[in-house]
Amino acid sequence: MRGNSFGRAFKVTTFGESHGPMIGVVIDGCPAGLKMDIEFVQEQLARRKPGQSRITTQRKESDEVMFVSGIFEGKTTGTPIAAIIMNEDARSKDYAEMSDKYRPSHADFTLDAKFGHRDPRGGGRSSARETAARVVAGGVAQLLLGLQRIRIHAYVSQVGPIVLEKSPEQIHFHRIEKNIVRCPDAATAKKMETFIDETRKRGDTVGGVVTCVVRGCPAGLGEPVFDKLHADLGKAMLSINAVKGFEIGSGFGSVAMHGSAHNDLFAKSSGKVVTTTNHSGGIQGGISNGMDIYFRVAFKPVATIMKAQTTVNRKGNADVIHGKGRHDPCVVPRAVPIVEAMTAIVLADHWLRNRTAKVG
Numbered sequence: 001m002r003g004n005s006f007g008r009a010f011k012v013t014t015f016g017e018s019h020g021p022m023i024g025v026v027i028d029g030c031p032a033g034l035k036m037d038i039e040f041v042q043e044q045l046a047r048r049k050p051g052q053s054r055i056t057t058q059r060k061e062s063d064e065v066m067f068v069s070g071i072f073e074g075k076t077t078g079t080p081i082a083a084i085i086m087n088e089d090a091r092s093k094d095y096a097e098m099s100d101k102y103r104p105s106h107a108d109f110t111l112d113a114k115f116g117h118r119d120p121r122g123g124g125r126s127s128a129r130e131t132a133a134r135v136v137a138g139g140v141a142q143l144l145l146g147l148q149r150i151r152i153h154a155y156v157s158q159v160g161p162i163v164l165e166k167s168p169e170q171i172h173f174h175r176i177e178k179n180i181v182r183c184p185d186a187a188t189a190k191k192m193e194t195f196i197d198e199t200r201k202r203g204d205t206v207g208g209v210v211t212c213v214v215r216g217c218p219a220g221l222g223e224p225v226f227d228k229l230h231a232d233l234g235k236a237m238l239s240i241n242a243v244k245g246f247e248i249g250s251g252f253g254s255v256a257m258h259g260s261a262h263n264d265l266f267a268k269s270s271g272k273v274v275t276t277t278n279h280s281g282g283i284q285g286g287i288s289n290g291m292d293i294y295f296r297v298a299f300k301p302v303a304t305i306m307k308a309q310t311t312v313n314r315k316g317n318a319d320v321i322h323g324k325g326r327h328d329p330c331v332v333p334r335a336v337p338i339v340e341a342m343t344a345i346v347l348a349d350h351w352l353r354n355r356t357a358k359v360g
Contacts, residue, residue, distance in 0.1 A: 009352035010029045010144075010352050016125075018123055020087060023129060024082065027080065030081055033076065034075060040142075044135050044136075044341065045064075049061055049334075050328075055180060063085055065083050067081065069081060085132055100314055101311055102312060103303060104303060104309050105300075106126075106304070139344075141341070141348035142341075144348050145344055145351065148218070152344055153173040153176065153214075153215070154176075155173070155336060159196060159206060159208040160208065166185060168292065169292075171184050171213070180193060181193050182333050182336045196330045199330070205330060207332070208299055208330055210296070212296075213293070218290060219287070221288040222288055228283075228286025229288055230248045231286065233343065234248070237297045237339065242299045242300050243297055244299070245296075246296070246298070247295060248281040249294065249295070250279040264277045273290070297335075299335055304327045305323050
C-alpha cells in the first residue's frame with residue numbers, strides 16, 4: 001500500500017489502523033537540536049481527541065503520545081523521530097455488520113475494489129483515527145516553525161448554513177478555544193453548537209468549513225512549478241478525511257472580480273515590500289510573498305448516520321445497513337488542530353527545502 005508518506009525534506013509517514021493495537025508516525029528530516037516540548041504536542045492531541053464534548057464522538061481515548069526514537073536529553077538528534085499512540089477504546093463488534101456490507105460514502109467499496117481485502121473495523125486504515133498521528137508530526141513541525149516566529153491559527157468559520165461573517169483580519173485568535181465549536185465569535189458559536197446538537201439528536205450529520213491563517217511566514221517559501229506552496233497546502237488539506245474543498249485567498253470569489261480590483265498592489269512599509277490587499281492569500285507564483293497566508297477547507301457531513309440506508313453487500317446484492325458505532329455529528333470542531341498540523345508539516349517541509357535554495 002502506497003501513499004503513507006508526505007513531504008520531502010520534512011517527511012512524515014503514518015502507520016496503524018483505527019482498531020489495531022496502536023497508531024504511529026515516523027518523522028524523518030527534523031534537524032538536530034530542536035528542544036522537544038512534549039507537553040505542547042500533547043496539548044494539540046487533546047484538542048483533536050474524541051470524547052471532548054457532547055457534539056463529538058463519545059469514543060474515549062487518552063491519546064497519550066510516546067516518543068520512542070529520535071530524542072535524547074530533551075532535544076532532537078537529527079535521526080528519525082518515531083512516536084506511537086495506543087488504541088484503548090476500540091469496539092470492533094460495532095462493525096460486524098459492515099464486514100459484508102458497504103457503508104454509503106465510506107471507503108468500504110473502493111478499498112475492496114483496489115485490494116480485494118480490507119479491515120472493516122472502524123474503517124481500518126481509512127479511518128480518521130489516523131489523523132492523530134498527523135497531529136503529533138504537526139506538533140513537532142510547529143515547534144520548528146516557532147523558531148522562525150511562524151504562527152498558525154485555524155478556526156471554524158461555518159457549520160451547515162451558519163456562517164461566521166468576519167474576515168480573517170477581524171478574528172481574535174485567543175477566542176478560538178473559548179467554546180466547544182472552536183468558532184472565535186461567541187454568538188455565532190452558540191448557533192453552531194445548537195445546530196450540531198439538533199442534528200445529532202435526529203441521528204444525522206452536518207458539514208462545515210475550517211479557515212486557517214498563517215502569520216509570520218517569510219517571503220520565498222515554495223516552488224514555481226509543480227511544488228507550488230498553495231498546491232502542497234491543497235494536497236495536504238484534501239488528504240484529510242471528509243475534506244471536499246480547498247480555496248486560498250479570494251478563491252472561487254475571484255471569478256466575479258476584474259483584474260483591476262483583484263490585483264494586489266505592491267508598496268513599502270517599515271522597510272519591507274508588502275501588498276496593499278491580499279486577494280492572493282499570501283502566495284504568488286507558488287511562492288510565499290510575506291503576507292498572511294489564509295485559506296478555507298470544506299468538510300462534508302460525516303458519512304455514518306444513525307438511520308437505516310439502502311446499500312449492497314460484497315456479492316452485489318441489495319441490502320440495508322444500520323448506522324452503529326460512535327461518530328461525530330460534525331467533524332469541524334475536532335478538525336481544527338488537524339488543519340493546523342498539516343499546514344505546519346507543509347511549511348516546515350518548504351522551510352527546510354528553502355535553506356539550500358540560495359547562497360548566503
